[in-house]
Amino acid sequence: MIKVEAIVRPERIRDVLDALAEEGLFGVTVYEVKGSGRQKGFVEHYRGLEIKVNVLPKAKLEIVVKDYRVEEVVDAIKSAARTGEMGDGLIFISRVDDVIRIRTGERGDEVLADIEGR
Amino acid sequence: MIKVEAIVRPERIRDVLDALAEEGLFGVTVYEVKGSGRQKGFVEHYRGLEIKVNVLPKAKLEIVVKDYRVEEVVDAIKSAARTGEMGDGLIFISRVDDVIRIRTGERGDEVLADIEGR
Amino acid sequence: MIKVEAIVRPERIRDVLDALAEEGLFGVTVYEVKGSGRQKGFVEHYRGLEIKVNVLPKAKLEIVVKDYRVEEVVDAIKSAARTGEMGDGLIFISRVDDVIRIRTGERGDEVLADIEGR
């Protein structure tokens, strides 16, 4: 099983979720995060005092899938999240050793098979 | 060392933490997240405009433990988080290569041994 | 590629980011989390009712780097985040199998090479 983590622009998250749903992938977890990278932050002003903010709001989504679906997921995210401007974000791929569904107690690939359609 | 990540209902998080504490596991990190899966979201209304919200508030907790304690942790989470209704959540198990305690500089299993009681 | 996750005191996050930037590491993702561990929480009072809060606000930062830079990163975080009091936090090291930059479609070490300076 593979965990795909993608950091994307917050305004793109809905599109990404829609794109995944079209592939039949509904099980996703989303985080509100802040990110710094190549995209520049803002110089803000409060009562004339300057504050340079280098981290920008980002959304991270995490989806655990069966190994063979990874490329599908990556493609769906890439095409829904890309604007071409700095700050589009990254996707990380890593390995998960086991998955357990709390409600049913099922384990492993079975859990993921289960959740791919609805 | 193993990282156990569990996505649970927010209203169950206290119970899960209590259950872990009973096993002597106090070191836990908690995230507020949103999740989508089999559990249905709500159709909300603002000034008569419908907004369908598919992601629901969830809590994620993350606990890194020594390999042999994994099943204990999984069981504690499962029994404290389960309601039997859609939306109870998942547990992911993955490998961690090293752990460092910032305060002391200790590394590896030692860090975890250290934190299992208080 | 290695993912370094560090849980630190929220008031130290700026210093940690600065320390990483000095090493030329600008690509970082930050989470607001709550943590429980050895550091004691507070007993709060509202209208005389006591609420014991065991989880404390923490910041988590996540940075994916090429394998050889891990120790550099760990050292930078350790020295910027350490106060010596309980609650300084932990660093977790784990393996990432692939990284994709959404904007360019680049993959692997290349992505990280790319982002190490700005």
Added chain:
Amino acid sequence: MDTSLQDFMNGSNVLFLIWGAVLVFSMHAGFAFLEAGSVRKRSVVNAFTRIVTDWAATAIVYFFIGFPIAYGINFLGSAAEISSAQGFDLAHFFFLMAFAAVIPAVISGGIAERAKFYPYMIASAILIGTVYPFFESMVWGQLGTLGGADGFLAATFGAPFHDFAGSVVVHAVAGWIALPAILLLGPRLLRYREGKSTPLPVSSVPYIALGSWFLMIGWFGFNIASAVTLDAMSGLVAVNSLLAMVGGILVANFISKRDAVFIHNGALAGLVAICAGSDIVHPISALVIGGIGGAVFVKGFLYANEKWQIDDVLGVWPLHGLVGVWGGISAGIFGVTSMGGLGGVSLASQIIGTAAGAGIAFAGSYLIFGVIKRLAGLRLTPQEEQIGPDLIVHRSRAYPEQEMV
């Protein structure tokens, strides 16, 4: 007096009442924020909606039924007929309607987070059309049994029941009406676990503070305009209200060790306590009355919510019910001339009038909420309560943007 001067004076008196009525109306914003801050986020929209729709329901019921019952004046004639003396009666109605609206707002704070929408609203409306104006009539209105200059109490004890601005008529009655509603509803899920109190966190201290500020500010209209006409206006009422509020703040601060919520509520306790006697006691007595009010509230809240495990979310029974009773009685203690007061008050009348108010309110409310509970049920299902009234009753959340992706 020539007509234009008479018109001017009438107009001024109407302004006085309206100035007060607008301030009392603004207290409703206070009730809304006090409740919104004291509940969990899932119940915030519900708090706002209940407070504003209750105001509306009260206005209608009190216009057609409550005010006519209490004062024998109705507004069914033509506009010209009902607005003589520059519409003084209408202005008086507005002012007193704003008092009546305290009733559902107080109940609302007690039953928050778990009550159904319409059953509670209907029960409140019935109370505004029956129990409330009935007791009001006995104290301020056409019956005058308790409060009239030649009513029963005046005849028996030498002085009528004195309740200048409604410690009893409004606050004690509201609090004792709320109590059965709270008891019949039962505590929120998980509020008490295996006999142990496990407090549910409030969502926002700033909203509690904002609510208190609206209430504190508006309360000066509540008390001062109770004089009704400018020739009865009194700076004494203003300063007594001020010092009673101050007493409530300071005592709550000291006995709660700087607990912000208690302090802001303590101010309100002081104000509840002083309503009855604000026109007759000495300012130093007002300070004491308010201070004791603050203590009664803090202790009463802890007893009710911790010991007796009554889940009165905002503490409305101690705040309005218990402190209102103290207010009614304290006017009899401190109002006499030997205590520096203006006199014309009898402790016996105060005790009887106060007890009557609390008793009638409790009994009437128990009956009406009891019947409605049987007929329609008062409470959300546990599943609904878990999700929260905002999504269940209003299909919305308090902070939609934050909650969406």
Added chain:
Amino acid sequence: MDTSLQDFMNGSNVLFLIWGAVLVFSMHAGFAFLEAGSVRKRSVVNAFTRIVTDWAATAIVYFFIGFPIAYGINFLGSAAEISSAQGFDLAHFFFLMAFAAVIPAVISGGIAERAKFYPYMIASAILIGTVYPFFESMVWGQLGTLGGADGFLAATFGAPFHDFAGSVVVHAVAGWIALPAILLLGPRLLRYREGKSTPLPVSSVPYIALGSWFLMIGWFGFNIASAVTLDAMSGLVAVNSLLAMVGGILVANFISKRDAVFIHNGALAGLVAICAGSDIVHPISALVIGGIGGAVFVKGFLYANEKWQIDDVLGVWPLHGLVGVWGGISAGIFGVTSMGGLGGVSLASQIIGTAAGAGIAFAGSYLIFGVIKRLAGLRLTPQEEQIGPDLIVHRSRAYPEQEMV
């Protein structure tokens, strides 16, 4: 009458106006929070800043240009000259300036989240110096064409156009001024996608509630102090305002199935509707007028924003434009003596006066916003809009601490 009594009476009348003016001023806090709650977090600072600076710009333009145009009174003489009768004219200016400031506040709610700062501000200021006082003059001021006792409409239809507190002069005009601004600007990015409405979430229901409370409270000053002097003061206006508000709340509640935002806006719809006839209709008519106002708003909002895809963020055109028109007409229907009203009103005059207001406002606004659009542009670039006006225009965020690391 001896001088000191005269001074006292002058002073009282000034107090009356100032009491009203301060309440109307406080409505601006309401506009600010209503807008801040209704937009996304990226536009909150912008909402606050626009509302407060518009107030400032309006004050200056109306002081030097608007009020002199409408009433033929200017304040260029010495302080002694302009403040006779305890500065009654100045107080009257303050009161009416607060009315004028409704115009930019209403526009602001329609064009939120995407408009440039200065072009919009300048267009608003021009309107306050031209279209607004011109129509005001025709109804309340020196021209009197529509509203004067011997103006054109009075001569033709037996009664002048009656608009006691500005359903038309203020609200309809504001709403119909806002409409072209909204149309010329176009909808927010992503508000409609491929012809489908995809609502953008509001940021805070509590702020919407707070804004509504400020508006509801302040509105009593708006309506009641429109009597201008205490001898014309009327409790009828107060109770009519109250019941119209109540009608708006209840109708909005029922037809929207407890939608919190609609209910709080429904109260305002009731208040917009009653302004025109609040001094002449019967309270029960006021309840009906307000209720219909609530329905007009709810339905109008859905038609405009869903069907016609006009992205009027706060629904200002239905709220002020459509309901204002209803208010103007309803005074002609319910104000007559056969409906229990005080009479002296003609339906024909009401319709013509109302249509004139809406028409002049629309045309004048179209012209001015059109010209400014051509000269300077009205709208942020898509990139700027995406980031949001707070960071782009003000280089700040609403919750700096939260957003920083």
Added chain:
Amino acid sequence: MDTSLQDFMNGSNVLFLIWGAVLVFSMHAGFAFLEAGSVRKRSVVNAFTRIVTDWAATAIVYFFIGFPIAYGINFLGSAAEISSAQGFDLAHFFFLMAFAAVIPAVISGGIAERAKFYPYMIASAILIGTVYPFFESMVWGQLGTLGGADGFLAATFGAPFHDFAGSVVVHAVAGWIALPAILLLGPRLLRYREGKSTPLPVSSVPYIALGSWFLMIGWFGFNIASAVTLDAMSGLVAVNSLLAMVGGILVANFISKRDAVFIHNGALAGLVAICAGSDIVHPISALVIGGIGGAVFVKGFLYANEKWQIDDVLGVWPLHGLVGVWGGISAGIFGVTSMGGLGGVSLASQIIGTAAGAGIAFAGSYLIFGVIKRLAGLRLTPQEEQIGPDLIVHRSRAYPEQEMV
């Protein structure tokens, strides 16, 4: 004049003062939210608690000590004795007590986030019982040295020190009292690092806006009711306050390039500046005075907090101290008849009176805060400050539900 008319007039005058007092009281809600929005989340509960308990402490000290010192009137007689003329003196006390309470509220904004609770409260209370009423007595009260018609300045320069609504007596004194407290306390941790300014983020722009709105609205009571009786009421004061506020808003907007916090504070700067001369200057002068006030604040804030590294969290010294001084002096410049003013003012008297106020305030405060610092300490420990006063002093957080799991 017959009695009932006399009673009516007394009652009206009392209403006038109370109307003002309630508005000034509502400014305290403004101070609370202004501070709560300007500090970090860890200090929000503390802000609310300090503002409300300070009000309470001020009321008591000013009732028993301050008002008697300033005006030679005490309230120790029976209720009947102290409430003659419908309690006019009591109403006057209430109004002036609300002025006095500005002092601790202003200090609070300067020392936020790091001060201990009781030492600061005790120091404030001592100042309200000594320095403040002493200077008040010299300007408005029984001493009259500076402000009396036959005081020293009147005798020497032909006109007494003129401070109609307290630019100096209240605001400059408050600001110059706050300065030593701020200096003795030192900046917040991490506010300046290695000699470089590193601003700490404010928590909420909406709360800052809300605070400003409460202050702007309430300020009209502050200035207008300073006339004390209705026969001295003046529409000029109202419009001058309005235009000065407007000047402050616009100038702050332009020189800060649309900085939301500066703009909302600029309104307050305009209002501080106009207090002294609002009854005598021409409205156009008021616009200028307020505009300069806005500029003085913006520049003063940047100098103080950036250059001189005085960590005055809300900028209370520039806002009340510096702009208050400008207000005192400007009345002498623009109040003369040659500038279109009403005259009766002397620039020399203004300068001396203003300097006296600032000097006495600074010296008295330095002494009292200095002694308390020595005896009890003024500041939290660094560890406590890091955790924040909410948890340390009040054992609570501003948003408990959010912070809990």
